[in-house]
Amino acid sequence: MSRLRSTILETSLQLFDEHGFHGVTVNQIVAASGTSKGGFYHHFQSKDELLFVIHDTFITYVLKEAGAANVIHTSPTAKIQAVIHSFVKVFDLYKPHISVFYQESTYLKPAYEEKIKKKRDEFKDIIFGIIHEGQAGGDFRKELPLEVTAMAVLGMVNWIYKWYQQDGRYSIDEIAEVYIDLILHFLLPGSSEQLMRHMNKVPFFYDVK
Amino acid sequence: MSRLRSTILETSLQLFDEHGFHGVTVNQIVAASGTSKGGFYHHFQSKDELLFVIHDTFITYVLKEAGAANVIHTSPTAKIQAVIHSFVKVFDLYKPHISVFYQESTYLKPAYEEKIKKKRDEFKDIIFGIIHEGQAGGDFRKELPLEVTAMAVLGMVNWIYKWYQQDGRYSIDEIAEVYIDLILHFLLPGSSEQLMRHMNKVPFFYDVK
DNA sequence: CTTTACAGACCAACCAGTCGGTCTATAACT
DNA sequence: AGTTATAGACCGACTGGTTGGTCTGTAAAG
Structure with missing residues (x-):
């Protein structure tokens, strides 16, 4: 390169x-890079391609890391720890990428968006898969609705880029x-009875055993 | 109005x-609203003011709700439940506002941004305050670092707008x-010893009692 | 008669992308 | 070795279309 x-x-x-992106x-870009319009368009087809490359670099890396962490461990508890750890660490390495990724993905051209969505879904499936397993x-509390719990996990981690x-x-x-x-505190089964004494109401999903 | x-x-x-916003x-806007440029600029100074109004409507509402929920309960446990409940419910009422709020706040003009930031910080302080208290x-586990825990809570809830x-x-x-x-599962004190058996390593913050 | 509410033609600024051209490096030829 | 040919890297003036915003006009309301 x-x-x-x-x-x-x-x-x-x-x-x-x-x-x-729009600001x-x-x-x-050309001025700050010490080059010219010609230089820019020699390396990138369009401003949109630049946006795509940034997206792709990041999601490809995350996916690779998560896949690796997922494979080397066997139990779901060990897996989730490894995946979360590697995922959180990414925010240190790729923070600007991530900001762009979460803020500007709306503006990806359809063809690019599709490619990114595919990889992003793959990553989501890894998290969903571990919790489901x-x-x-x-190993994990069966009463928790998978989708909501998994999105809570993804949300708390993803939000890191904001702060x-x-x-x-x-x-x-x-x-x-x-x-x-x-995450382990709410995933692993524990003393639910004790907790429920503090709850304003009994959650709807507690009838599952 | x-x-x-x-x-x-x-x-x-x-x-x-x-x-x-930039798309x-x-x-x-004018065409979809069945009006004209004149109609638009009669009611709004600029496109930027429109963006601000959307931001302000939402954050003002959230702040009011959280403040109310915070006041009518006494224990931190009851407070956090009430505040989270009211906060989550907002995503049903104001989803488009929220999307704009989290996606486009970068593009607020400085004068507007300042006003919004103030209210957003007030809200954040309510969450921080409850956990600290x-x-x-x-009532809550003392070993948890306040900032990280509070941002995790905010993150998991805020992310709801994405899905x-x-x-x-x-x-x-x-x-x-x-x-x-x-949230209660990780905030309330419980059987940490039992959990630690599953952890890959002992967390750095566990020496606090 | 004055004010408010809206219409729509118009404009100046801006911006992504283009295009003809230059410069440098290496390869091919004599 | 010296000369020429070719390709890739890069330059920057220019453009065509778009966009936020303005301005004049008009009709209804009070």
């Missing part, structure tokens, strides 16, 4: 992260540890 | 939700119940 192409990618990533013009095997900063109070590894703790 | 103004707001909300032109009083659909498998009330269950 050419030197200039990388520069354009890095520069535009920063700019998009700060001002959003940055090709001329700005855990419930089926009795995480590298020089913040907690390192990315520490954050991962906290998240794993939280 | 005038009839046309409401129409413009509703229409643009739908359009923004579907295509994003919709003023002409499109719960930890201080011994919730009114005609989905679970009602918004059911989703709220699941979320409250999950």
Whole structure:
């Protein structure tokens, strides 16, 4: 990959992260990259392709990591820990990519969007699969509705991009540890009776055993 | 409030939700609202003001609801349940507002952004406050780092806008119940020893008592 | 008669993308 | 070795279409 192409990618990533895809013009990218319109369009077909490349770089990496973490462990409990850990760590490596990924995916051209959606669904399936497997095997609480629980897990992790900063109070590894703790606390079966005394009402899904 | 103004707001909300703020032109809004440029600019100073109004409507409502739920209950456990419930329910009432709120806030003009940020921080403080209070009083697990835990809670709820659909498998009330269950499971003190047997490593924050 | 509500033609700015052209490097030829 | 041919990398003035916003006009309301 050419030197200039990388520069354009890095520069535009920063700019998009700060001002959003539509808040940055090709001329700005070109100026900040120390090149020209010609240089830009020599390496990218369009501004939209640039957006796609950013999306693809990130989701491809996440998918690869999650797949690996999923394979090397056997029990659902070990798997979920490994996958969450690797997923959280990504926010340290790819934060600008992720901001663009979650903020600007609306603006992907249909052909590009389809490709990204496919990979994103694959990733979602890994999470869903682990939780499902855990419930089926009795490792995780069976009464939890799979879809809602899985989306809660995805949500809490995904949201990290909105607040995480590298020089913040907690390192990315520490954050991962906290998240794993939280997730295991609601996934693993425990003293439900004790908890229910504190609840305003008995949840609708508690009749499953 | 005038009839046309409401129409413009509703229409643009739908359009923004579907295509994003920059994917919709003023002409499109005007056409879909059955009015004209004159009609639009009679009610709004600019497209940016429209964006602000949408933001403000939503965050003002959330803040009011959370404040109310926070006041009528006394214990942190009851408070967090009430606040989460009211918060989750908002996603049923204001889903298009929320999509715009989380997707397009980057494009708010500085003056508008400041106002919105203020209210958003107020809301965040309510959540932080409840968890802090719960930890201080011994209702919630003291070992959990406040910031990370609170952001996890906010994240899992906020992410709902990405997947919730009114005609989905679970009602918004059911989703709220699941979320409250999950959150209480990791907030309330329980059998940590039992859980730790399943953990790949001992979390860094477990030495606090 | 004044004010408010809206219509729609019009405009200036902007922006993604184009296109003819230059510069450099390496290969091919003599 | 010296000269020429060719390809790829990059430049930047230019354009055609679009967009947010304005301005003048008009009809109804009070």
